[in-house]
Amino acid sequence: MLSARSLFQEIVDDDEAYRLFCSIAASGEAQGGWENGRIAALLPASLRDLAPKVARHGADEDKHGRIFQALLRKRGLTPTDVPRATDYTMLLERRGIGLAHDKLRRDEPLGELDVITYLAHSRVTEQRAADQMALLTKHFGDHPEVGRAIRMISNDETNHLAYCHEELLRLAGAGHGRTIQRALHECAHAEIAVYRDVSLAVMEHMGRLLKWPGTKSAALTAGIAAVYGYERLGGWRRMVSLRMPERRNALGGPATSAPEFA
Secondary structure (H helix, E strand, C coil), X not given: CCCHHHHHHHHHHCHHHHHXXXXXXXXXXXXXXXXXXXXXXXXXXXXXXXXXXXXXXXXXXXXXXXXXXXXXXXXXXXXXXXXXXXXXXXXXXXXXXXXXXXXXXXXXXXXXXXXXXXXXXXHHHHHHHHHHHHHHHHHHCCCXXXXXXXHHHHHHHHHHHHHHHHHHHHHHHHHHHHHHHHHHHHHHHHHHHHHHHHHHHXXXXXXXXXXXXXXXXXXXHHHHHHHHHHHHHCHHHHHCCCCCCCCCCCCCCCCCCCCCCC
């Protein structure tokens, strides 16, 4: 029977599939760390109070990248090249979602609209990350090899999502509500399509590594299409709602260090 648990167990049990999974995850987290670091440095004077939280967000993402690298080292594996079709961050940028890397490489202050764009992008993508990590925690939170890492990353993603809700609500209260909703809707509709495409690409690569039969690949393709259909019909709305989180000031303190996985 196909399930999220059985599929991830296959990946964890196979060195090459596990190597690809950790490499994709590490690359995405490293990109997120760089982006947040640059945004923290370029915030406009009117929003400089956000800088410690944005920097903390970036530090957390960097930490996650190091955790996935450490999981590879623990098994005696080295990172592998990440297939372009699985690069979630790059594909979102190509669709004009979030802040372009060209803009972030310049030493020019961002505007308030740029910060709204960043937070809306983070609100949507952190929802995806939090959902995925909650699922992995449910099934593998006690796994002897990856459980500790999954629990730590899941807690951080929940903090990131809470931070996005709180800061967007603060900006909405300052008169940016319509702009925020437009940015959230645009990002969510693009994200569900990118997530579908990346899921299909990851499934294709994993299928080759794990030698899945055609029937299994076809069933997984159908499952990915079903998720996309649900999200297109209305599931995307969970990514654009805003509510004050239970965890207030979730990124108000220093980042925690990456643990050793010796």
